[in-house]
Amino acid sequence: MSEIFSIKLVTPSKIFLEANASLVTVPATEGDIGFLANHVSYISSVRPGFISINLENGGEQKIYITEGFAQFNANNLLIIAVELIEKEDLDSNFINQKITDLKNILATNNSNIKIQNKIDSLKSLSL
Amino acid sequence: MPNLNDLKKRIASVKSTQKITKAMKMVAAAKLRKAQEAAEQSRPYSDNMKNLMDSISRGFISTDNSRNLLTGNDEDKTYLLVLFTSERGLCGGFNSQISKALREKVVELQKRDKLVKIICVGKKGYDIVKRQYGNIIVDTVDLSAIKSIQYNDAKNISDKIIKMYFDAEFDKCLIFYNKFKSVISQIPTEQQVVPAEIAEQKNEADSIEDNIFFEFEPNEKEILEELLPLNFAVQIFKALLESSASEQGSRMSAMDNASRNASDMIDSLTLFYNRSRQAVITKELIEIISGAEAV
Numbered sequence: 001m002s003e004i005f006s007i008k009l010v011t012p013s014k015i016f017l018e019a020n021a022s023l024v025t026v027p028a029t030e031g032d033i034g035f036l037a038n039h040v041s042y043i044s045s046v047r048p049g050f051i052s053i054n055l056e057n058g059g060e061q062k063i064y065i066t067e068g069f070a071q072f073n074a075n076n077l078l079i080i081a082v083e084l085i086e087k088e089d090l091d092s093n094f095i096n097q098k099i100t101d102l103k104n105i106l107a108t109n110n111s112n113i114k115i116q117n118k119i120d121s122l123k124s125l126s127l
Numbered sequence: 128m129p130n131l132n133d134l135k136k137r138i139a140s141v142k143s144t145q146k147i148t149k150a151m152k153m154v155a156a157a158k159l160r161k162a163q164e165a166a167e168q169s170r171p172y173s174d175n176m177k178n179l180m181d182s183i184s185r186g187f188i189s190t191d192n193s194r195n196l197l198t199g200n201d202e203d204k205t206y207l208l209v210l211f212t213s214e215r216g217l218c219g220g221f222n223s224q225i226s227k228a229l230r231e232k233v234v235e236l237q238k239r240d241k242l243v244k245i246i247c248v249g250k251k252g253y254d255i256v257k258r259q260y261g262n263i264i265v266d267t268v269d270l271s272a273i274k275s276i277q278y279n280d281a282k283n284i285s286d287k288i289i290k291m292y293f294d295a296e297f298d299k300c301l302i303f304y305n306k307f308k309s310v311i312s313q314i315p316t317e318q319q320v321v322p323a324e325i326a327e328q329k330n331e332a333d334s335i336e337d338n339i340f341f342e343f344e345p346n347e348k349e350i351l352e353e354l355l356p357l358n359f360a361v362q363i364f365k366a367l368l369e370s371s372a373s374e375q376g377s378r379m380s381a382m383d384n385a386s387r388n389a390s391d392m393i394d395s396l397t398l399f400y401n402r403s404r405q406a407v408i409t410k411e412l413i414e415i416i417s418g419a420e421a422v
Contacts, residue, residue: 010172012278012364013165030344043183044344045353069354071179073341080175082278082357 003037004056005075009063009084016084017063020056024077026070027051027121033070035077042072047121048098050087051079062087066098067118098122131407134400138393145389151217152382159310159375165275166307166368173361180323180358182341183351196292196355197323205242207265207288207297207321208232209363211304211370212252214271218374219381221305221313226255228315229303233260244297248284248367265296276371281364288363289356292321304366305373311380313373320362323355 002022009016024035027049033042046068053061068081085094099122106115184197210229212222229245229252236243245260247253248268257264268284270276291297300321305313343350 008175010175012169012172012361014168015171028344033344041341042344043179043341043350045350067353069179069350071182071341073182078175078179080172080179080357082282 005037007077009079011081011084021053023054025052035072037075039072044070046070048118049121064090095122095125131403138396141389141392145386148382148385152379155375155379159379162372162375166372169368173365176358176361196321196359202298205297206236207244207300209246209302210252211366212249213374214250216251218378221374221377222251225303225305225315226252276367278364281367282360285360285363302366304370307369307372310376313377
């Protein structure tokens with residue numbers, strides 16, 4: 001049995017999830033990061049994608065995140081996000097809508113590499 | 128002697144007013160509960176956001192002088208004041224007390240030769256300040272179509288303000304809102320949001336707890352660039368929620384007072400009505416008796 005640590009996912013409207021996990025993979029801006037217990041203190045921004053959580057009881061949960069931040073400190077992983085959605089509740093229309101929105105921003109905000117990256121990571125999502 | 132019918136009508140009209148104020152009080156109480164819940168649910172987000180901000184910005188020293196939301200741009204000329212008020216009236220001193228706080232600040236800033244710009248969120252505040260400061264109100268935000276405040280509403284406002292900041296339209300931004308303390312007490316609050324106010328922790332920085340060394344990805348500067356607008360939106364969101372809870376609280380106590388006044392008024396009017404009616408009866412009796420005696 002691997003060691004566990006506590007995770008907390010918060011959005012502006014509520015605490016989305018508070019649990020204990022053994023492994024959490026977060027789609028960080030510069031590549032996915034897997035957090036295990038006793039990870040070094042870490043702060044990273046998050047790109048659009050799925051957070052996958054291996055829960056203490058062996059279950060696995062996948063949650064969509066639009067953008068946000070992850071902070072790991074003293075065996076507490078905190079994920080702050082504007083929007084979190086369970087993978088099961090997601091459909092492709094939603095993703096397409098996000099892509100269109102970002103493209104509109106991109107059109108007015110000439111060639112922002114960050115927004116382009118976000119579009120790319122949204123496109124690569126498979127449901 | 129007032130006409131009995133007129134008195135009756137007055138009592139009826141006060142009664143119907145009381146019905147309205149009572150109903151408004153009930154509605155405000157229900158909305159208050161909702162608003163308080165929303166404010167409570169957003170608290171973990173804003174608290175955690177603040178912690179994150181603190182841990183990043185503590186060691187961060189801006190190396191260039193470009194405009195950023197954390198440290199400002201060393202200039203201190205133009206102030207943007209954002210006033211949060213309600214869309215509807217009948218809520219006691221809610222709108223006037225916060226507008227008064229804003230007015231005092233404007234006077235103080237103008238005395239120091241600062242340029243002042245105002246954004247009004249909510250119609251009532253605009254109505255109050257437009258007579259005096261109509262020429263420096265740069266924008267108004269209408270929230271009348273919104274039933275319960277969502278994060279996106281706050282984001283729209285903050286996006287607008289951030290754009291203004293990077294267009295060099297102001298140097299410092301202060302927000303004015305009523306902080307919800309209890310149903311009978313709302314505190315007019317002035318808060319600086321640009322540059323961001325980071326709690327001074329220099330003394331505590333020596334303790335081990337605060338010296339946690341974080342690894343950053345991509346790097347501090349880029350994270351801050353993304354985090355600051357979010358943090359700013361959270362401040363606005365918080366102000367909106369506090370303000371809406373305060374509005375309902377203030378309305379509730381105002382309507383409670385009004386209902387109580389109305390029932391006092393009904394009592395005294397009814398007493399007066401009964402007395403007048405009795406006087407009329409007595410008068411008629413006296414007339415009959417004295418008429419009979421005369422025969």
